[in-house]
Amino acid sequence: MSEVPDHRVGRVGNPSLLRRLNLVAALGALLDAPSLTLRELQAVVGVSRPTAEQLLAALVADQWVEEVAGPAGGRGRPARHFRFRAGAGHVTGMDIGAHKAMAVVTDLRGRTLAEHRVPLDPELDAPSRLRAAADTAHACWAKVGLAADEVTAVGCGVTGAVRAEHRVRDVSSGPTGSGLATYSLPGFTAVDVAAALSEAVGRPVTVANDVKLAALAEHWQGAATEHADLVYMFAGHRAGAGVLFGGRVHEGKHGAAGEIGALPTLGWSSTMARLHARGAALAARRKLPPGREGELVITAATRGDEDSLAVLSEVAAVLAKGAAILALAVDPEAVVLGGGMSRGPLFADLFRRELATLTLFPIEVLVSTLGAESVALGAARLALDEVLADLLHVPHA
Incomplete structure (x- = not known):
């Protein structure tokens, strides 16, 4: 969050706008830190102590900020600590x-x-x-x-x-x-x-x-908190892909960025169909209900079933080809492998080996740590971004 010093009033020429700028700067600073003292907030925002006190009083009154206990110990009167109210x-x-x-x-x-x-x-x-x-x-x-x-x-x-x-x-x-x-x-x-x-x-x-x-x-x-430019590959009941630039989803003009599975030449649909057919055969043999086809194929392949391993290797190969196409186009920091198929080392190892043969430079392959919750959590992040964008909005002068 950029600092908004008091002397901007002469340049902004609008006390209401200046106050909004300072409030947004203060709120942004508190969002970026576990807690701040009055002096720390004053330094980050770049305002006088009385102004910092007024900003805190307003944010506390609006219930966006709350006072919390500071660290124990030290001499003298302890400094007051404030934090953003997550439950607001x-x-x-x-x-x-x-x-x-x-x-x-x-x-x-x-x-x-x-x-x-x-x-x-x-x-x-x-x-x-x-x-x-x-x-x-x-x-x-x-x-x-x-x-x-x-x-x-x-x-x-x-x-x-x-x-x-x-x-x-x-x-x-x-x-x-x-x-x-x-x-x-x-x-x-x-x-x-x-x-x-x-x-x-x-x-x-x-x-x-x-x-x-x-x-x-x-x-x-999840697995890619240290990476902002990503190619994400999904392998579950179907295959899919997405791209992040600077930690933000790249949608494209029509919302179709990453939809390379639509290309028949990649063979995603036909290969996934073969995977599910193999899984359905395994489920029928064990009298299991539908919905776990990929898991059954992985388990069988891990135990040495050659037919299952062949199908699994084919899925890894066609998915790696799609990942390579995207990686060569956007040169990401990492590729994240998600979806139900990513659980367990066998499929990830097959995918890594295939991808390594198709790219100009080695690309780190990360395996999802979120599992079935990933889409819902991503949707929550989308909603949270909307809330914070509105909260930190500054109208034009």
């Missing part, structure tokens, strides 16, 4: 997938307070799926005693290319009849997902692509 608001992240709906609620520091998850039928129609997702959010709020009006912002991840107006884009026949396609949930291209969810949960909802949100979550709380 709450955000929710939602994940609507083929097989599940999930919601998490966090405070404004991003600490997860509750989560709720329910299984879904992959063939469920759009209205029923959206109602189930909304019920999941309400159940999550109930766990921490929140009403809808106490939730500051809501984000949601869905499959498919999401346009700037937060609608799932219909690319079933490609923009020029090319036959290119991206997967989306049944009926989701025909409904206004953001509007339907907003009405159902009682709060405005921002919708984004689930894989891109998973990438955002890995940078925020």
Whole structure:
């Protein structure tokens, strides 16, 4: 947060704007630190002590900041410490997938307070799926005693290319009849997902692509906290990819950045189909319900099943080829491998070996540490970014 010294009043020429600038600077400083003393805040913002006292008094009165106990020890009167009130608001992240709906609620520091998850039928129609997702959010709020009006912002991840107006884009026949396609949930291209969810949960909802949100979550709380430029590869019930620049999701003009799986020549769809066919055969043999095909193939391959290993190696190869294409285009700091297939060392090792043969420079491959919560957490981060952007907004003079 940039410093806003008192002497700017002559340059700004607007006392109200100057006060807003100073309040934003103070709030930003408190967001960036566990706590600050009055003297520390004064130094960071670059204002006089009386002004710093006024800023703190205003932020405490508005319940954005609270006084906390400082460290024990020392001589004399202890300095007063202040911190940003994480509980001043709450955000929710939602994940609507083929097989599940999930919601998490966090405070404004991003600490997860509750989560709720329910299984879904992959063939469920759009209205029923959206109602189930909304019920999941309400159940999550109930766990921490929140009403809808106490939730500051809501984000949601869905499959498919999401346009700037937060609608799932219909690319079933490609923009020029090319036959290119991206997967989306049944009926989701025909409904206004953001509007339907907003009405159902009682709060405005921002919708984004689930894989891109998973990438955002890995940078925020997962395997890639030390990396801002990423290629994220998702391998689960389907394959997908996303790109982060400077810690922010790269959407592209049409919301389709990273949708390289739409290229038939990569073979993602056909290879994933073979994986699921192999997993379905293993499930039938053991009389298991559907939904764990990838896990069953990995387990069988680890135990030496040659057919399963062959299919798994093929999936790793085609996914690595897609990762290499993106990596050669954007030259990321790291590639993050996520989704259910990333669990366990075998698939990650196959992916790493294949990727190493396809890039100009060695690229670090990180394995997701967030698991099934990644999309919902990324959606929460999206909502949190909206809250903080509004909180730290300074109007033009």
